[in-house]
Amino acid sequence: MTHKIAVLGTGKIGEALLGGMLRAGRAPADLLATARRGERAQALRARHGVEVVTNAEAAKTADTLILAVKPQDMAALLDELAPHTPADRLVISAAAGITTGFVESRLTAGTPVVRVMPNTPALVDEAMSVISGGTHATEEHLAHAEEIFGGVGKTLRLPEAQQDAATALSGSGPAYFYFLVEAMTDAGILLGLPRDKAHDLIVQAAVGASVMLRDSGEHPVTLREAVTSPGGTTISAIRELEKHGVRAALIAALEAARDRSRELAAGS
Ligand SMILES: NC(=O)C1=CN([C@@H]2O[C@H](COP(=O)(O)OP(=O)(O)OC[C@H]3O[C@@H](n4cnc5c(N)ncnc54)[C@H](O)[C@@H]3O)[C@@H](O)[C@H]2O)C=CC1
Numbered sequence: 001m002t003h004k005i006a007v008l009g010t011g012k013i014g015e016a017l018l019g020g021m022l023r024a025g026r027a028p029a030d031l032l033a034t035a036r037r038g039e040r041a042q043a044l045r046a047r048h049g050v051e052v053v054t055n056a057e058a059a060k061t062a063d064t065l066i067l068a069v070k071p072q073d074m075a076a077l078l079d080e081l082a083p084h085t086p087a088d089r090l091v092i093s094a095a096a097g098i099t100t101g102f103v104e105s106r107l108t109a110g111t112p113v114v115r116v117m118p119n120t121p122a123l124v125d126e127a128m129s130v131i132s133g134g135t136h137a138t139e140e141h142l143a144h145a146e147e148i149f150g151g152v153g154k155t156l157r158l159p160e161a162q163q164d165a166a167t168a169l170s171g172s173g174p175a176y177f178y179f180l181v182e183a184m185t186d187a188g189i190l191l192g193l194p195r196d197k198a199h200d201l202i203v204q205a206a207v208g209a210s211v212m213l214r215d216s217g218e219h220p221v222t223l224r225e226a227v228t229s230p231g232g233t234t235i236s237a238i239r240e241l242e243k244h245g246v247r248a249a250l251i252a253a254l255e256a257a258r259d260r261s262r263e264l265a266a267g268s
C-alpha cells in the first residue's frame with residue numbers, strides 16, 4: 001500500500017510543500033490537499049493534479065497529515081479532525097508557535113506529532129526546515145518528516161524548546177533578506193540608477209554573497225573583510241550601518257519574532 005500524505009490548509013506554505021513533494025517524485029494520487037474555499041480547491045486541482053478533499057476525508061484516508069493553517073486556526077482544525085483521526089496517523093504541524101503538546105492534547109491519546117518550521121524557499125528546493133518530535137514521535141516518524149521536507153531543501157533536528165528561535169531565524173528569515181534588497185534598491189534609486197538595474201545589481205550581489213557564505217567555508221567576517229579595502233568605499237558604508245545601529249536592530253527584530261512565536265503558542 002502506498003503512503004498517502006495530505007496537506008491540510010493549502011495556502012502559501014502548504015502549496016509550496018505540495019509542489020515540492022510532486023517535484024521530488026511523489027505521484028499526485030499519493031497526495032491530498034484541503035482548502036477552505038471552492039475556488040482555491042479548483043486552482044489547486046488545476047495546478048497540481050491532486051485531489052482536494054474535506055479535512056475529515058483527509059484524516060481518514062492519508063497516513064501523514066501536514067497541518068499548514070495559521071496558528072490562530074489550529075485549534076478549530078484539530079477539533080474538526082479529532083473524531084476522524086486514528087492514533088496511527090503521523091501529524092506534522094508547520095504552524096509557528098504551536099507546540100506538539102497543543103496538538104497532542106486535542107487528538108486521540110498516543111498520536112505521533114512532529115513540529116516542523118519550514119520556509120518559503122521550499123518553492124525552489126532551498127528551504128530550511130527545523131524538525132522536533134513530540135511525546136509519541138519515534139525515530140521512524142522523524143525520519144519520515146525529514147524525507148518529506150528534505151525533498152524541498154535542508155533539514156535540521158532541534159529540541160522543541162528552540163523552535164521559537166528557529167522560527168525567528170529561518171522561518172521568517174527570507175523576509176529579512178527581501179526587506180534588505182528592497183531598501184538597497186531604494187538606495188540605488190537615490191544614487192540615480194534605474195529601478196530595474198538597481199534591483200538586478202543588488203539581487204546578484206545577494207546571490208553571489210549567499211553562495212560564498214554557503215560554499216566557501218569562510219566565516220562571514222572574513223568574507224566581509226575581503227570586500228573592505230583600506231580607505232575604500234565599503235568601510236564608509238559599514239560605518240553608517242554601525243552608526244545607525246543596524247546590528248542591534250537585527251538582534252532586536254529577531255528577538256521580537258521569537259517572542260511573537262511564543263505568543264502564538266498562547267493563542268493570541
Ligand atoms: N509563509 C511562511 O513563510 C511560513 C508559514 N508557516 C506557517 O504555515 C502556516 C500557514 O501560513 P501561510 O501559508 O503563510 O498562510 P496562508 O494564509 O497562505 O495559508 C493558510 C491556509 O489555510 C487555509 N485554512 C484555514 N483554515 C482551514 C481549515 N479549517 N481547513 C482547510 N483550510 C484552512 C486558509 O484558507 C489558507 O489558504 C502558519 O501556521 C505559519 O505559521 C511556516 C513556515 C513559513
Ligand SMILES: O=C(O)[C@@H]1CCC=N1
Nearest residue numbers: 095096167171172173
Ligand atoms: O510570519 C509568520 O508568522 C510565518 C511563520 C514563519 C514565517 N512566516
